[in-house]
Amino acid sequence: MADPIRKLSSLLARLPGIGEKSALRLALAIVRSNDDYCRALSQAISDVHQHMRLCSVCCDLTSTPVCEICSDPRRDAGLICVVSQPQDRMAFERAGVFRGRYHVLHGVLDPLAGVGPNELKVASLLARLQPKEGEPKEGEPKEREKSPVREVIVATSPNVEGDATALYLAKLLEPLGVSVTRIASGVAVGGELEYADMTTLHRALEDRRSIS
Amino acid sequence: MELRRLTLADFRNFRGATPEQPGPGVELAFGERFTVLWGHNGAGKTNVLEALYLCSTLRSFRTTDAKALLRRGQDHARVELEAFDDDLGLDTCLEVRIDRGARSTRRSARVDGKLVRSATDFYGRVQAVLFTPEDLGILRGSPGGRRQFLDRVLFARQRAHIADVQRYEKLLRSRNRVLKTDPAELPRAERTRMLDTYDHGLAEVGAQIWDRRQGLVEDLREPFAAAFAHIHDRRDPGEGGAALAAGLAYGARVLTRESQPATAVEDLPGRQQALAQALRDTRRRDEAAGRTTVGPHLDDLHVRLDGVEAGDFASQGQARALVLAFKIAELRDAQQRHGRRPTLLLDDVSSELDPRRSARLFETLAQEVGQCVLTTTDARYIELGAGVERRDLQVRDGQIRVASES
Numbered sequence: 381m382a383d384p385i386r387k388l389s390s391l392l393a394r395l396p397g398i399g400e401k402s403a404l405r406l407a408l409a410i411v412r413s414n415d416d417y418c419r420a421l422s423q424a425i426s427d428v429h430q431h432m433r434l435c436s437v438c439c440d441l442t443s444t445p446v447c448e449i450c451s452d453p454r455r456d457a458g459l460i461c462v463v464s465q466p467q468d469r470m471a472f473e474r475a476g477v478f479r480g481r482y483h484v485l486h487g488v489l490d491p492l493a494g495v496g497p498n499e500l501k502v503a504s505l506l507a508r509l510q511p512k513e514g515e516p517k518e519g520e521p522k523e524r525e526k527s528p529v530r531e532v533i534v535a536t537s538p539n540v541e542g543d544a545t546a547l548y549l550a551k552l553l554e555p556l557g558v559s560v561t562r563i564a565s566g567v568a569v570g571g572e573l574e575y576a577d578m579t580t581l582h583r584a585l586e587d588r589r590s591i592s
Numbered sequence: 593m594e595l596r597r598l599t600l601a602d603f604r605n606f607r608g609a610t611p612e613q614p615g616p617g618v619e620l621a622f623g624e625r626f627t628v629l630w631g632h633n634g635a636g637k638t639n640v641l642e643a644l645y646l647c648s649t650l651r652s653f654r655t656t657d658a659k660a661l662l663r664r665g666q667d668h669a670r671v672e673l674e675a676f677d678d679d680l681g682l683d684t685c686l687e688v689r690i691d692r693g694a695r696s697t698r699r700s701a702r703v704d705g706k707l708v709r710s711a712t713d714f715y716g717r718v719q720a721v722l723f724t725p726e727d728l729g730i731l732r733g734s735p736g737g738r739r740q741f742l743d744r745v746l747f748a749r750q751r752a753h754i755a756d757v758q759r760y761e762k763l764l765r766s767r768n769r770v771l772k773t774d775p776a777e778l779p780r781a782e783r784t785r786m787l788d789t790y791d792h793g794l795a796e797v798g799a800q801i802w803d804r805r806q807g808l809v810e811d812l813r814e815p816f817a818a819a820f821a822h823i824h825d826r827r828d829p830g831e832g833g834a835a836l837a838a839g840l841a842y843g844a845r846v847l848t849r850e851s852q853p854a855t856a857v858e859d860l861p862g863r864q865q866a867l868a869q870a871l872r873d874t875r876r877r878d879e880a881a882g883r884t885t886v887g888p889h890l891d892d893l894h895v896r897l898d899g900v901e902a903g904d905f906a907s908q909g910q911a912r913a914l915v916l917a918f919k920i921a922e923l924r925d926a927q928q929r930h931g932r933r934p935t936l937l938l939d940d941v942s943s944e945l946d947p948r949r950s951a952r953l954f955e956t957l958a959q960e961v962g963q964c965v966l967t968t969t970d971a972r973y974i975e976l977g978a979g980v981e982r983r984d985l986q987v988r989d990g991q992i993r994v995a996s997e998s
């Protein structure tokens with residue numbers, strides 16, 4: 381069998397933000413830690429993988445079929461904030477600045493990295509915007525209802541990929557009569573949403589603009 | 593900013609402290625106006641200009657590999673520039689260090705001993721305009737080289753320019769990738785929507801780039817023609833020719849071929865519209881070609897002599913005079929914009945010019961230039977005329993000594 385420490389550390393090194401050296405340090409720390417901690421850690425890792433799935437509505441990570449936010453009646457269902465990653469949704473929630481619902485794309489449009497619309501959770505966003513057709517009454521023409529969503533706020537990071545994603549969604553959603561806006565770049569240009577602070581996110585949401 | 597002293601330690605062929613020669617490295621003091629560095633081939637003259645350029649831009653004009661700047665066998669190099677900041681009325685000290693680490697070689701910058709974290713806070717403290725013999729290649733070279741030449745000048749005027757150029761390039765590569773995608777993999781409607789998306793971004797950023805380049809060319813046109821006429825004056829008894837007119841024009845690819853916009857394109861919104869229109873008009877052709885065939889990535893800078901493209905037409909001396917005239921125009925433009933003249937760095941400037949043009953060039957320089965550092969293999973080539981303050985320094989195998997002063 382290969383050296384178990386080497387094996388663990390090279391597995392850890394595959395995680396984002398962890399280099400060879402940190403991976404080895406973590407692996408050694410795990411070796412030295414007590415039995416209870418190790419058991420809890422390995423349990424948590426397999427739990428997370430077994431039980432977390434994508435919310436059937438917003439595609440955020442959740443342990444229930446529909447996530448907490450999507451099933452909370454107090455959250456405004458007419459307002460959807462589109463983010464690229466679950467951690468961006470978390471940043472907004474931490475800041476507590478948004479009362480609508482979310483949609484997680486799991487990436488941004490980037491043909492150079494092989495990411496087109498099909499690789500993103502775009503179809504499920506479209507599905508959420510479709511008008512809910514009521515049963516037509518006897519003798520009356522079928523009434524075309526409006527989309528249950530008033531506004532889609534695209535909150536991708538302000539860089540080439542994030543901007544392209546926003547623009548793409550605007551073009552896609554325009555025909556549905558939904559207003560599509562983009563958070564203002566209160567987040568430093570080229571900056572990552574994930575690391576933005578509360579006031580910045582608040583301002584960015586307040587100053588959103590429609591996408592031309 | 594007025595340059596006072598430069599210290600080089602283990603930079604290129606300049607030594608740091610040694611047992612025989614303690615102290616911080618090799619030092620030199622600049623003249624108030626002209627500093628003439630002379631010495632044999634390979635002495636280290638261009639290396640001095642490279643160090644100054646590094647203090648201005650954090651980059652070398654010869655290499656992108658910072659390791660090449662370390663003196664052979666050394667892991668740490670230091671360049672320190674003492675200058676007088678006219679804005680503050682104070683002496684200031686700029687320092688760039690290059691340190692070879694286990695994984696990479698890093699540059700760091702300090703101002704008055706304090707580490708500057710963002711490169712943009714350091715750039716441009718010392719404004720410099722550089723001429724190197726390599727610049728001559730741009731006339732005969734590819735349009736890409738000329739675009740880069742313009743973009744470098746623009747970067748000194750407007751820092752946002754580099755980021756916009758990078759943004760544009762990424763958008764362009766993204767659009768091209770979509771154009772090349774197999775139709776079987778990307779349904780028609782999707783493809784159209786994605787191309788619309790990238791067209792929008794390209795028109796927006798592309799118009800900015802186009803607008804800035806066009807503005808620069810227009811600003812430089814007159815001073816450029818004037819400087820060239822002065823250096824390359826042919827109304828000379830011996831030559832008897834008519835004066836050659838030097839022209840400068842920006843060739844926007846969008847204005848040629850089938851996509852002529854209906855109205856004149858004069859401002860940023862107009863350019864954005866024209867570009868958007870052109871991208872729409874050429875989409876079919878672009879899809880067939882698998883790449884984008886209009887936009888500022890295909891534009892060109894036209895340098896002309898009496899209406900003929902200089903690349904095919906100008907003699908070696910004329911080419912040199914043209915490029916130098918461009919640099920002088922750049923200097924004059926900066927003076928007008930900021931009220932300050934950048935330092936002019938001239939590498940190996942006077943070779944190929946006949947004695948008359950050489951004299952004319954130095955006459956122009958003496959008039960136009962605030963501070964200037966130039967290199968030559970022989971100090972006799974540099975005739976600045978009487979009454980022009982100059983300091984001659986001899987460079988010899990990485991040593992610098994004062995040769996004469998006036």
Ligand SMILES: Nc1ncnc2c1ncn2[C@@H]1O[C@H](COP(=O)(O)OP(=O)(O)OP(=O)(O)O)[C@@H](O)[C@H]1O
Pocket residue numbers: 603604605606631632633634635636637638639640659660661662663664940969
């Ligand atoms: N990293 C380095 N370490 C040590 N020496 C170097 C290094 N890089 C370049 N050199 C030396 O520096 C010298 C080149 O210096 P430079 O280009 O400044 O010459 P120059 O005085 O401008 O000559 P020329 O008149 O031919 O243009 C060469 O002798 C070269 O070997």
Ligand SMILES: [Mg+2]
Pocket residue numbers: 637638639939940
């Ligand atoms: Mg040289």
Ligand SMILES: [Zn+2]
Pocket residue numbers: 435436437438439440446447448449450451
């Ligand atoms: Zn959900």
